[in-house]
Amino acid sequence: MRKLKKILRFVKPYWRHVILTVIFNILSVVFNVVSLVFFIPVLNILFDKTKLVYSAPAFTLSIDSITKNFSYAVSHIIITSGSVTALMYICILVVGLFFLKNLFRYLGMFFVAPIRNGVVKDIRNELYLKIMILPLAYYSEQRKGDIISRMTQDVQEVQWTIMTSLEMIFREPISILCFLVSMFVISPQLTLFVLILFPVSGFVISRIGSSLKKTSDKGQAKMGELLSNIEETIGGLRIIKAFNAIHTVNARFHVVNNNYTKLMTRLFRKRDLASPLSEFMAIIVVGAVLLYGGTLILTSDASSLTPSVFLTYLLMFSQLINPVKSFTDAYSNIQKGAASVERIEQVLNAEEVITQKPDAKTIRDFQDTIIYKGVSFVYEKEKVLDNISIEIKKGKTIAIVGPSGAGKSTMVDLLPRFYDCTEGELLVDGVNVKDYVISDLRRLMGIVTQETILFNESVFNNIAFGMNDVTEEDVIKAAKIANAHEFIIEMEKGYHTNIGDRGMKLSGGQKQRLSIARAVLMNPPVMILDEATSALDTESERLVQDALTKLMQNRTSVVIAHRLSTVQFADEIIVLQRGKIVERGNHAELTALQGAYFRLCELQTFS
Numbered sequence: 001m002r003k004l005k006k007i008l009r010f011v012k013p014y015w016r017h018v019i020l021t022v023i024f025n026i027l028s029v030v031f032n033v034v035s036l037v038f039f040i041p042v043l044n045i046l047f048d049k050t051k052l053v054y055s056a057p058a059f060t061l062s063i064d065s066i067t068k069n070f071s072y073a074v075s076h077i078i079i080t081s082g083s084v085t086a087l088m089y090i091c092i093l094v095v096g097l098f099f100l101k102n103l104f105r106y107l108g109m110f111f112v113a114p115i116r117n118g119v120v121k122d123i124r125n126e127l128y129l130k131i132m133i134l135p136l137a138y139y140s141e142q143r144k145g146d147i148i149s150r151m152t153q154d155v156q157e158v159q160w161t162i163m164t165s166l167e168m169i170f171r172e173p174i175s176i177l178c179f180l181v182s183m184f185v186i187s188p189q190l191t192l193f194v195l196i197l198f199p200v201s202g203f204v205i206s207r208i209g210s211s212l213k214k215t216s217d218k219g220q221a222k223m224g225e226l227l228s229n230i231e232e233t234i235g236g237l238r239i240i241k242a243f244n245a246i247h248t249v250n251a252r253f254h255v256v257n258n259n260y261t262k263l264m265t266r267l268f269r270k271r272d273l274a275s276p277l278s279e280f281m282a283i284i285v286v287g288a289v290l291l292y293g294g295t296l297i298l299t300s301d302a303s304s305l306t307p308s309v310f311l312t313y314l315l316m317f318s319q320l321i322n323p324v325k326s327f328t329d330a331y332s333n334i335q336k337g338a339a340s341v342e343r344i345e346q347v348l349n350a351e352e353v354i355t356q357k358p359d360a361k362t363i364r365d366f367q368d369t370i371i372y373k374g375v376s377f378v379y380e381k382e383k384v385l386d387n388i389s390i391e392i393k394k395g396k397t398i399a400i401v402g403p404s405g406a407g408k409s410t411m412v413d414l415l416p417r418f419y420d421c422t423e424g425e426l427l428v429d430g431v432n433v434k435d436y437v438i439s440d441l442r443r444l445m446g447i448v449t450q451e452t453i454l455f456n457e458s459v460f461n462n463i464a465f466g467m468n469d470v471t472e473e474d475v476i477k478a479a480k481i482a483n484a485h486e487f488i489i490e491m492e493k494g495y496h497t498n499i500g501d502r503g504m505k506l507s508g509g510q511k512q513r514l515s516i517a518r519a520v521l522m523n524p525p526v527m528i529l530d531e532a533t534s535a536l537d538t539e540s541e542r543l544v545q546d547a548l549t550k551l552m553q554n555r556t557s558v559v560i561a562h563r564l565s566t567v568q569f570a571d572e573i574i575v576l577q578r579g580k581i582v583e584r585g586n587h588a589e590l591t592a593l594q595g596a597y598f599r600l601c602e603l604q605t606f607s
Helices: 002-037 039-046 063-081 083-133 136-140 144-186 188-235 237-242 246-298 307-348 408-413 438-443 459-463 472-481 485-489 508-522 538-552 587-593 596-606
Strands: 369-379 382-393 397-401 423-428 445-448 526-530 556-560 572-577 580-585
Touching: 002 083, 002 144, 002 307, 063 083, 083 144, 083 307, 144 188, 144 307, 188 237, 188 246, 188 307, 237 246, 246 307, 369 408, 382 408, 382 423, 382 556, 382 580, 397 408, 408 526, 408 556, 438 445, 445 508, 459 472, 459 508, 472 485, 472 508, 572 587, 572 596, 580 587, 580 596, 587 596
Parallel strands: 397 556, 397 572, 445 526, 526 556
Antiparallel strands: 369 382, 369 423, 572 580
16 A cells, blocks of 8 residues: 555545545435435335334434434325335335435546546656756666556556556545445444454455566566666667578577466456455355344344344445455555555665755856866776866867767766766856756767757757757758758758657768768757767868867867767867877877877778
């Protein structure tokens, strides 16, 4: 139930609906109980056991007074119009009461529907926001398919198990309480006997619920593995086909799928056992009540329990079985859904390493310098950057070169706070980046990554991504600077052509040029180019490099490049090896040193 409480916090915004649901469910149960009580005079009339009352008793707000006045009314009808007429009136009254009972029951379900769907919507919204806030390091340790499974499969499980059970939580306890009170009024002795039997059956069912949770937890984890496998397969189809690995990958998928199927078969068998077992336990209780109640009637001590009252009691008891059975089923469902709640909570409660201070400072423009002051960064146990100290003046171009794995991308990822340094400080205009509003800091920077990230949108929306009030003229101007305008206007719908998932309708060079156009349109004071021209052919690279050179003239730029020809005109070149700065200077100075930079140049010239 602790997990249920955590989900129920999402119910708070819908408290008005909760109140209406509870009110209508109470009215439904009250009318249900009253309608069943009316079967006592019906049975008395049928068995000719009606005790006629000839004088009207005084009326007070008590059960005894109401019962006596009703008996007088029935007696008066029987005396004046006969038993058949009295029976007809009572039947019409019972039908009316059942109509009101079902009307209020529907209204109770009517107002619980927005709660069910609203809570699931809020959970999904919170999850989506959380996965965008979590640091990039979180995703290096998680399978994308598993995260997708938590947002879809697990949230759906919450909807179908826990949220469906909300109806029972709001309705069934009220029903159980009202029926028990009525049964106590009719026969306290028999009702105490019932209360002794129910906990025994409840214990048996709870054991199944506990087992369900464990199996469901394993099943959800396997579904995450299954979705990860599918996501990786779709993303790597080109390689799978090229290496004739279809049968290998298919066999691996079959193993994962078979394991998931076996787990779900066990889960369904346990879940399906809960309902028939609870029904069987209920029948055992009914048999015991029939035996005990019948014994009371057949003994001389049972004068207060007449056959008509006992039959009505049994009718009430039969109505009690359904809410108890539904409540136990709901408990089993909640246990099954608890596994999904835990998996959702793991994401919602994941540590937000990149946090913003409550009193964070705003920054609207870059004024002076960017300083790396003794910066080190450790990923897990590996030191990726070691004591980096550099100063980047406004308007200067800094190039970072070095072999793969040297820490170049990590170094620039610290600037927009994709990661935070483990040691040292990173200062922008003399203030630690951790003291700024994160969105303000990132607004200063235009980023073109080595891996081109595009979305399943139109060309226009991809270039204008994240920007408001952008005109088509602005987008066209940026595309021309990035040498993208020519191929865009040749597309079927020009700038309004959808480029497909991850831009699959475009070539590598075209995707990279759209990415550059996006950074150009943002027009930030600081440009971060992480292998920005790596996917371009020679001609496109020359044209885009010319545009970028002009673009970088009046702004601060940090450029990462393997092609050293693109960084020769940088104001300073930083050479990284294994996370340390081994050389720094301009192209001429580093070439004259004939060190690490010179060897990199020679290798590229030779190749």
